Amino acid sequence: MQRAGPDLDRAVPVLLVKVGCYPQAHSPVGVARSFGRLGVPVHAMVEDRFTPTAVSRYLSSAFVRPTTGREPPRLLLEALLAAARSVDGRSVAVATDDEAAVLLAEHAEELSPHLLLPAVPAGLPRRLADKGELRLLCEANDIPTPRARAPRDRAELLAAAREWGYPVVLKNLGAFSRLDRPAVGATTVVRDEAALLAACPSELLPALLIQEYLPPEHAEDWFTHLCCGPGGEPLAVFTGLKLRSWPPGAGITTRARALPNPPLAELAARLCRQIGYSGVADLDWRLDRRDGRYKLVDFNPRTGAQFRLFETTAGVDVVRALHLSLTGRPVPQGPQLARHFGVGQVDLLSTAVTAWRERTPPADPWPRRGTERAWLCRDDPLPALAEAVRFGGRPALRIARRALSAPLAPLRMVPR
Template sequence: MAKADFLPVILGSDDNAYGMARAFHEQYGIKSIVVTKGHILPTMHSKIVEKKIYEQLDEPQIFIESMLNLYEELKERADKLLVVASNENYAELAIRNRDKLEPHYVLPFISEELMDQVVYKERFYEMCEEYGLDYPDTVIFKKGMDPEMDLPFDFPVVVKASDSMTFFNAQFEGKKKAYVLHDKASFVKTIQQIYSSTYEDTLIVQDYIPGNDTVMRVLNAYVDQHGKVRMMCLGRVILEDYTPILIGNYVGIIGEENQELYGQYKKFLEEIGFRGYANIDLKYDRRDGKYKIFELNIRQGRSSYFVTANGYNMAKYLVEDRVYDRPAPTEYGTNSHLWHAVPKDLLINYTMDEELKKQVIDRFEKGQASSTLYYPKDLGLIRRFKLRSFYKNYYARFEKYFKLKD
């Protein structure tokens, strides 16, 4: 068998992982290696992935050993093994072990030094200040501070962990990815709950920017090995997931063009020395007319298949850069294709902006809508049945957890 030019090695097996595997398959007809701790629905019963299961893969030593063993298994199959991380934890593991892995794998990630500035929100907002990026008014709250303290802005406020990776591993009742708190009593209770767990790092307390899901924006980008942005694609959020542990994950996005944002964030990414996939969450603040950044993720977003669906294949930029090193101009997303991760009627019913709802209906009617997991070339009978059951559960989840926002 002839040796391939490259083989994708995707860390994780969630929607993000499947979306990237689908992008590689659509562009190159290639099957991706999915490296994961176990079986979860997005990559189950799939013909476009080859799974490698390593229990406790997120433990640093096991991760290194597993990746080195996998290299021995794959080295005769392709000239280059391209690593793609589906979450922050796997990206961090790859970056912190670059010296051991890079002799064998292509690691399209930022440096460890830059990662430590970006992933800790306290340091990241200092970067925003330095580079003139708008972000919500913020208070840094440390363990031991008095939660009864006066804040420089009114309720509601948003509370989230500065170190999201450590927070991910903390276990306690009522845990959420981020909290929107409407009064002092709930603020005090939440602070006490968080610090009664294993999480001891800083918390970020921010002024709540009013507005429902539809004022959110998500920006995905790819920066090549030479530090040049090759692609930027903006999406307007239609709807978020309301399941407590999944709050903040998007389930509906429509492509949107904003050259001012593209220019601002292209300059930022290039000036800080970013590399690889970037995922940026923003919210439009109607009080001052500014788009304010929440965070910069060091890998493509969970919903990043919306970029591929809009005509900008996520895998292509990585391969053209790291496999073939072909120069290319920057591509900016201008299309308005619809991406969704919940059933069609649920998305329409829960869209909170009437003009946007008309656009959503229009895209469905014109066949300009896509869903990551429903890939026509990968819909065997069992997979189709399991996906249908999974999406059906969203009705009960939205009925239980959905709340109007302002």
């Protein structure tokens, strides 16, 4: 099934690049559908043959190579090169996690014979994915951020929390360290000192960021998804409002709305111009109503999970803009469409938990008409089925993830 969209070069395939084990991620499925509907061949690195991405009708082939992110960089690079060489012709590489974005940027010279890559400075994605380095970049470029520190020990950790007051937010500091030696399982809101000490029981802290908490009654969660060309020149910039997340208040987006916000779009574009960022990115912001400023919380130098929320009237989303740019084609301009985005069972779970905590009826529990769904769609039903099976079997998957600490398995190509 092909749909109207920009004039992509169908002779140039796409390779989805990933590091680590996250078979239930929906952004790779969105990338496969976005390109596949326009007739562009899509290949993907996957954990196994039955991930939602691997069973998409829009995937041309899956390269089964489980990784943890704890492997030596040379082994990860060899896996990526093997996948890239197995595709017929140079591919547009699309990173679906921070580690993949870092790997592509830092080894661009070795990868360029096989992959088309944005001209991003080699060390920039690693700095952007590192929460401490991001704060320094924001300070140097006059971009507001919440107060944050990368404490060296528990004394500095406790001092920051006592200075700012509870709750505080804990995050893993950088790419790869979050997989190799995670400080927290995910972004974590800590509500008192006892909980903080329980989360960090050792005097020797892992790579950790403590961040000021902006209370929801005084804040809104926004994001910008964009694609920039050489020198950070914006090719497509979208803005949207996060409505729900999992875990509630501090997790992945489960319901969102595309909403034009010109001041925020310009703020994000200005940052990318100043630092020379090129490629696709997902920036998370928090509007602090107490001072009226948008504060940058995260800069993800790769495709964002909810990127399919955004599309222009010309059929351009951020990954299509990347493909057009890297193949020397113009990126058609147009306003963003008014859309919603939902993430199936996880959004229902978030809705139920929030309603229980607040003792109120569920707010807008069902997707609105015209919602872009992360999983369920008529022209590609199998990813939703694969996700439902894995969602029900999550405890078994956690056990399987522990087993992935074993050495890399041989690369296997699964034709479709």
